[in-house]
Every structure is written in C-alpha cells, then in structure tokens.
Amino acid sequence: MKHAVHHRGTDDPCQECLVGFGPEKIREDFPALSVTVHGKPLVYLDNAATTQKPQVVIDALTRYYTQENSNVHRGVHFLSQVATQAYDGGRTRVRRFLNAAHDHEIVFTRGTTDGINLVAQSYGRKHFRAGDDVIITAMEHHSNIVPWQMICDEKRTNLKVVPITDAGELRLAEYERMFTDRTKLVAVVHVSNALGTVNPVREMIALAHKRGVPVLVDGAQSIPHMPVDVQDLDCDFYAFSGHKLFGPTGIGVLYGKAELLEAMPPYQGGGDMISAVTFEKTIYNTLPYKFEAGTPHIAGVIGLATAIEYVERIGRNQIAAYEADLLAYGTELLSAIPGLRLVGTAKDKAGVLSFVVDGIHAHDIGTILDMEGVAVRAGHHCAMPVMKRFGLPATARASVAFYNTRADMDALAKAIHKAIEVFA
C-alpha cells in the first residue's frame, strides 16, 4: 500500500491528498489495467458493470486461502479463530465505512440483488397486504424492480413507479403525490447505472419518513463514487456489491436499521442462522447471523474489507472530486462529437456517460471501440424500462473509476470518431 496513501481510516480531504491524487500512481496498484486488448492498451471504461481489483485485494484473497483458510464461528482451533476474527473484523470495517450505528446492522449477502431480495422476501412478505403500495422509480435496475414485482404479485400489492424527465431526473412532485396511507415501502436507486443520475435520496427519505414509510436505497452505483453515511441519509436499508467497489464478486452488504431487521423473519434457513434446533422448534440466531445461513463467503468478506481499506486510504471525497472533474471533461469531449447524443443529462451525475450515435447501433459502437482497446458496455444495462422511456433499444455506456484518466476519455472520443468513420 505505498501509493496514494496519506492517512488511514478517514475521509477528510487534506491539501496533501488533493495535490497528491495521482491516477498514474494508483493505476500501478491494478494489474488488470496493464493488459493489452487486440494489441492495444486496455482503456477500461466499464466500471459500472464491475471494477478492477487492486493487488492488495488479490493478495488478501491469496493469503486467506494459503494461510488462514478455515470455517468461521465453528472450531476452537487456531485457524478457525483467525478466520473468524478476519470475518468479524470485516463487518466492523463495513460498519465504519457506512457509518452505521452497530456491527449487527451489517448483513453479508451475495451482492446488491441478494440484499434487495432479502428485504422483499422477508420484510415484504411480513408487511405487504392486498391493496398496499410499494413505490419504485422509472430508472431502477432490474434488480430493484423484479424482486418487488415477485412479492407484489404474490401479495396483490401495487407497484407504483415515479416517472423521470427527459434529462433523466426523478419527478419529485409526483413522488410526493404518490404516497397514500397504504404505502408500505419506497425502493430507490441512489445513482442510476444507465443514466448516471444521482437521486436526492436524503430528501426522498425525509419525505417518506414524514409518512412513516421506510426506504430501501440501492447503493450499487453510489458506493464506489461518493461518501455514504447511512445515519445521515437516515435510510432504512442500503444494499451494495463488493465487486463494484474494487472487491471480489459474490460478496455484498445489506445495511438495515436494527429495529427493522430484528422484527423481520429469516430469509433462508440453515447453519449459522440458528442458536438451537430440535425437530419441534428452532430458535433463530441473533442479528446479523439470523440472515446469514450457511458457511458465508469468508474470502469475499476479507477481500471486501481490504478493498474498503484501500478506498478509505485514497479518500472518498478526493475520489468524488476527481471523478466529477473527469466526468465533466468526458461530457464536454463527447458532446462535441457530431451526431452523438448523451442519454442522461441530470444536473447531479456520477460515473456514467451513456450515449447514442446517429446511424450506428450501440452494439456496433461497442465492437469498434473494443477493437481500439476501449471497453464499454453496449445494451440495455439491465434497465429495459429506462431504454423504453427514452425510446432506445440500447445505448453505449462509458463508466469511470478513480483510476481512469483524461487520456482514457481522449481514447474513448478517438474510438467513437473511428466508428463514425467506419460507418460514414
């Protein structure tokens, strides 16, 4: 951890950090950024799909499997204690990262999708009734639509959708008007993966709480780009994925307020989530273990905790400031390309440049950019209702992380020009 490290465990920006924020140094920490693609250096702009991993995360996984591998919360033997300590320590690190009040409010999941399904199947199953309402928005990822549709179908609960403007911003006045005395939950994305819009979730949560309605925030795309304080937001649930935060795939976090989690039934049954089992009756374990049935993804937690430590050392305020500058630069560059239209032009955006080019399908843009070494996503971004809203079958999407540079944006623009040339 020799690069870009000035202080541990704090997000306070210091002058030294702002001056010292050097992506070229940071890039050395990410081995995958040095690969070549079709004989060209990789320009990785698909960070909204998944991020690359710093060497410290890769090393942490290797160390766990080579020196510490053991199951947690089971054995009295040495390795089991080491693994348990690392696993529980990971929970504490996540709790601090989110500024949650208690470690037991942090539930480890497989990812954002798993966390949302947990809330839908546990909280939703217990509280939703026929004729009740759940509010989501028109810019949700499928993972924050389908779990609600499934439980709403079962319970004959209505799913209401907050519309969006042509710029890709939520119509907040309509959101406010949607509440009734039958509204049971709001589920909203913090940052849209397809449009980059940063939603005013703090205000939306305050509005919901005035009516006594809890709010789940899909944090998959906000956690890599900005400081997140769950107590300041006052969200009731916040879900994110480790792999979008420079950690391993298959590990995620669901934060939930303790009093809500306490009152929720288990999501899955099995080992670790019980304190006593007989054939007559099972007594469930306490939080957070009640929601973590079976042997957990121990290596994933260790990798995620290491990734969080890495991000904290760089500093989330510094990351946000650097990426805002990069996004502004990219926006200007792409806007100047004739025939290119940005999809998602909200005032407050993070991480994402979604676009279409006249006469060239997004899929063809994706292929041509790839031949130039530029990795972007082309398609509907698991947000088909967003594509439908904008009347598009697909967009091309460049999405940044703090290791991207203005040179990456230049390469993107150059490759788009090449695509236009091919199709001229």
Place this chain on the structure above:
Amino acid sequence: MSDLRELYQEVILDHYKRPRNFQKLDGANRHAEGHNPLCGDQITVYLHMDGDVIREISFQGAGCAISQSAASLMTTTLKGKTKAEAEELFKKFHEMVTGDGGAADPMELGKLAVFCGVSEFPVRVKCASLPWHTMRAALEGADDAVSTE
C-alpha cells in the same frame, strides 16, 4: 482498422444503410418474429411460399449493422430458392459465422461470404444468425417468437 473492415465490409454497410426487401409483404402466407434480448435486435421475416418454393421474402426490424444487413442479404439470396436449398444455405452460413465450417467453400455462399469476418467476433454471431433462425421459424410455420437466448 483491417480487422474492423473485415467485419464491417462495404457490402454489409451498404445493406445496413439501404436494406433490400425491407417491408411488410402483402400476400405473405408465413411469417415469424425473432429477437435478441441482449441487445434489443428484433426482426420479422415474411415469406410467400408457393409449394416448396420461396416466391417472395421480406423483413422488417431494427438492430445493429450485422443483424440488419444479414437480414437484407438473406432476402436477396433466398428469393426463388426451395425450402431444402434455404436449409442448406442456412447450414453453410451458420458454419461460416461460427467458424465451424472446416473445409466449406465460401464461394458456395456467394454474397453471403461477406459475413466470414463474423467468426472472429464470437459475441456477434447471434446478430448474424438471428434473421436466419427467424426465417427457418417462418418456413416451419412456427407461431412462437424466436429468441437468441
């Protein structure tokens, strides 16, 4: 650029920009729909069959350059062919774009040989083959929509 030109040959770009037989076919007695949910490509193929012979063929749809030009070139190739000849062309075309062709002679495919570059782009094989799968569904008179997934 040479690899790109191999995929996006002039003929392909020409058929993308000016698709042939791009209309609903009056008098069609078979039709089928196909779509690729991954990229949103969708296509409808119309056939006017006279016994076993494809008298007329047309298509409508929206999608990438590969899928739309493949559909356009397919319609220009299949007009007047028998069902058996169409099936044989599909087989050869499919072998070419998937790279499973072995010793297949691209000359047998005529204009369709412009899609030989697709085999270098595995994720684009579905784009090129979608119109053909849809055409086969129409030949069979299947009512279900064809999906690449």
